[in-house]
Amino acid sequence: MQQIMLDEKWTFRRGMLDSIGMLEADPGKAVDLPHDGMISLSVSKEAAASVDSGYFPGDTCNYTKNIKVPVEWKEECIGLKFDGAMMHASIDINGCKVGEHHYGYAPFYVDITDYVAFGEENRITVNVNTGVQPSSRWYTGSGLFRGLVLCHSPRVHIQNDGVFVYTKEVTGETAFLEAQVDLSNATLENRLVKVTVMLMEEGSTKIKAKAERVVQINPNSQETARMALHLKQPEIWSVEKPNLYQVRATAENIGTFRTHFVKNEENTVDEATTLFGIRTITADSIRGLRINGKTEKLKGGCLHHDNGLLGAISLYESEVRKVKKLKEIGFNAIRTTHNPPSLALLEACDRLGMYVFDEAFDAWGIAKRTGDYSQYFESQWKKDLTAFVRRDRPHPSVIIWSTGNEIPERGGLNNGYTRATQLAEAIRELDPTRPVSNGICSFWSGLDDAMARGQDQSQNAKDENHSDLWERCTEPFTNGLDIVGYNYMEDLYERDHELFPERVILGSENFPKEIGFRWPMVERLPYVIGDFTWTAWDYIGEAGIGKAVSVEKDDPLLKKGPGALMAHETSPYPWRTANDADFDITGHMRPQGAYRSVVWGSDKTYLFSRHPETYGKTEITSLWGFPAVDRNWNYSGYENKPVEVLIFSGAEEVELIKDGQPVERKAVTKDGKMPGSVSFELIYTPGKLEAVSYSKGQEISRDQLETSGKPAKLSVIPEKTVMRADGHDLVYVNIDVLDEKGRLVTDAAIELTAFTEGSGYLAGFGTGNPVTEENYTDNKTTSFGGHATAVIRSSYETGKTVLTVSAEGMKQVQVVIG
Missing domain, CATH: 2.60.40.10 (Immunoglobulins)
Known part of the structure; x- marks a missing residue:
């Protein structure tokens, strides 16, 4: 089958295209695929999906392109290959409907042999509809976000x-x-x-x-x-x-x-x-997960499909950058939560070396959201599952299949027990080489009224340890599974091993702040094969699920605990991202990433501070939150006030040094809720703060924070300086606000403007700020933590691209990309 990429020069329009007259009435906008039609929309507090989509609205839109089909293909078969189309896609050839596809994440193929005119121009039109919101968990994007290929072959x-x-x-x-x-x-x-x-x-x-x-x-x-x-x-x-x-x-x-x-x-x-790739996979409760005969523990991260500033667009370069950064801090596995990933992500994992826990569905027949896939599941699950497995099974990075996540049918409702086995067997028919799993959670949903009475109905609430309700009600659901995924139920591992001694357990979702005291258990228990944090990389939607607030000791929120910070109640507009990950949406590592790397064996030292205004207060972190610390020593107005610093280190001791003078030396905590950490209290004064780690009296590593001066100049550094003219290449450009001495101004919130000239164009511009009304597709942003990021995308024209970044009162900076 010969394949011709069709990503260049499509016409994009809002609304539904149902007649040729509309082509003349609306000239549309020229775009290259992959393209996300949602990311350029303005966010709104009235958005139907609310926090689910980061306050982005849904809409209908369409794409058109004319292609000439050679007369030499007249005796051949011709088709269109989609890696995904978000969602409810309707495909027309020359005004005639030739196919439709509802599941936005799944790949599909449309045979157009009988509809094209050979030797002539043919109009391809794809209408998509994300207007029924919320349509998925979480931000979906809209349109042809993964590209399109024209295929032709002999009969x-x-x-x-x-x-x-x-x-x-x-x-x-x-x-x-x-x-x-x-x-x-x-x-x-x-x-x-x-x-x-x-x-x-x-x-x-x-x-x-x-x-x-x-x-x-x-x-x-x-x-x-x-x-x-x-x-x-x-x-x-x-x-x-x-x-x-x-x-x-x-x-x-x-x-x-x-x-x-x-x-x-x-x-x-x-x-x-x-x-x-040549490799073998086995899993059992004695030897655990074995890849090529070697026992592996999965150091995993859950990964949503969006790419931050680019929206839902998936390009090989964006996925490579993500995988590289995850590997740098110790990850060896990702879970494609909770839908089929892009082909670009799988290729990146194949080439760079990253295991993939490959997931098919977030919903079966019982809905989780108003417009989700559940309404089509009964009639289309086998078609979509088959296309997903057939596309992904050649990839050596894929080591485990997942039939779903937190499926409401896990307690047997809606014929869930037999359907779970059906899905697992359908996968085995297509691929007998990989184990099958499913991410199962506690019964905060999924039981009938009689069984649900007395159950904690808050999301991912833990079942009582003295009850075996979860085990009894999910055992038939696990019938077809080789590996049972446990979402947030680490406390059941050892007890369930006694009940099911042959069961292989995977921590399929885990709270980010708990990695320190959970990971030693994962390493100790052979039948537990890994841990997947929620999440490895920040994403749009489920806005504010990870947050921390400091309150007075008599605040009534303390009685509610982490449940007081659930996203739907405490993430008003314009909250945008989940704010729960090891990396923000631009690729800057966050404190939990630093902590996780230490737990997994990094010998680096990481120094963070808490804002002085929180001193003496009690911190509440959401279930998916992390202590509110920053790499910052700029606290103007808080001079001579007490402040706390938090240090992550795998060494035996850490010494804190202020302006060259020792402050205190402490042993690093090895137990409790955050082993591998140590905290100090001191009086804040501007200057330099250093943390030095020691083991056996020898320095292992050190880190420092330093008070900067006022913003004075910009640093604009591209991650590479050459770009392919293929319409798919990207250059990420890191922008920092510096003082006169070249130090990062970590509290700088400066309005920045960017524009490009030449063959490439500005595909995304913004920051990791989780609360913003900014449009990533325009040319303005406000720095966050002193940082911003520009993403330059190539066109199909050769030539240089010049990026200019400016801020009021500072010299503009230009970089040239060849």
Whole structure:
């Protein structure tokens, strides 16, 4: 199947396009795909989805593009391959509806063979509708946010996503592989097809392994060619060494079969390629999760699909940047919460080495949100699940499938028990090589009225430890699962192991601030294979789920505890992001990221301070919150007031030094709720504060905070200086507000303006501020913590791009990207 990218030069319009006359009435706007039609809308306190979408409204919009279909393709099959379209997509060719697709996250394919005019221009129109809000959890974006491919192939061809090679066993210096090639015959005759599978190291044409098979495909039918291969001295794929091969499959139509073989006068050949990595996966309660025979603990993070300033747009460069940063602080796994990810993210994980816990659904037949997928699940789950698994199964980074998250049917309602088994078995039919899981939570929902009485109905409330209600009511739901995901139920691990000694447990969601005292348990228990924090990277929507406030000791909020800070009650407009992650939406590491890296073995020291105005008060953190500390020593107006600093370190002791003079030396906490930390109290005065970590009397590392002067200049540093003219490349540009001495002004809130000239354009401009009305697609933002970020996207034109950033009273700064 030949594939031609169609991402260049579409026309985007608001509203629904249902007649050719509307094309003339509204000229629209030229855009390149992937494109998010929601991120450029203005947020509103009246937005129907409220905090769920970060106060972004939904709408309807459409995309059109004219393409010429060569007359030479007249005897071929033609289709459109979508990696996702948000949502309720309706696809037209030349004004005729040819397909529809409701699940915005799932890939799909539309056959347009019978609708195109060969040798002529053909209009493709895609209408999408996110107007019924809330339509998902959380910010969805809108439109063709993952791009589009035009496919054409002979009538006898390899199906879309039809090549699957997997590792059966690696013994000594030999890898034993199995190849499957799914074929289609769109003719009216029995066809014999010679199928060849070749394995090459990526970037090389040298064939390392090869197998052939001849199969018959009946008229208008499908068939699968299966063949074994073996490879000597294989290069194994792992997160440490993500070695990749390229699989090339060909399907040659060699003739017809009536009562005997009749050779073609001229054969047609179809071809498909995919990446492949050799690795094995097993999981059991004795040895845990084993990748390539080695026990692994998953240091995981939940990841929503949006890319912050870009909205829901997924491009390879944005995903690579994210994965690199996560790996730098110790992550080795991500969970694609709670929907199918983009192909770009999976390729980034394949190439960089990151395990993927790949999730299919956030809702089955019982709704979680007004406009969610539940209304289509019954009729479309198998189609969408099949497309998802077939697309993702070649990727070595994918190690676990998930059939869903916090599914209301987990207690058996709506035929949930049998449906859970059905989904798991449907996956196994498509891929027998990976374990199947599901992220199951406590019964804050999911029980009938009689059973629900007396249960804590607050989100992710913990079940009483003396009750076995959860175990009894979810056991049938886990029937098809190889690994049982526990959302926020770490306290049940050891008890449930006694009840289900063969069960493999995965902490599929966990509170970010608890990693310090939970991780040693994960390491200690062989049947617990990992922990996934909610979340690794901040995201738009579920606004303000992670927050902390300091109150007086008699404040009535203290009686409510963390539940007092639930997002829907305490995140008024214009709260935008969840504010619960190790990185903010621009990629700046937050305090919980620093803490997690220390828990996972980093020898770095991280120094943070609390605002002096909180001294003497009691802090309440939401369940997904983290102590409100910052890398800041600018507290004008609070001179000579008491202040607390918090230090994260894996060493034995930390010494605090103020302006070169020792303040105090303390042992690092090794137990309690935040092991790997130590706090100090002192009087705030401007200057330099240092924290030095020691073990066995030797300095391990140090960190410092320093009071800066007033904002005086801008630092504008691109993360790379060359950009490909392919419409998909990105350059992230980090902008800092500095004082005269070049120190970051950590409390600077300065209005910045950015504009570009040349071939590239400003695709996103903003900060990690979780509370903002800013539009990331315009050219103004206000620095947050002294930082801002610009994202430059390439066009299809070659040439330089000049970014200019300015602020009132400061010299403007230009950077040139080649």
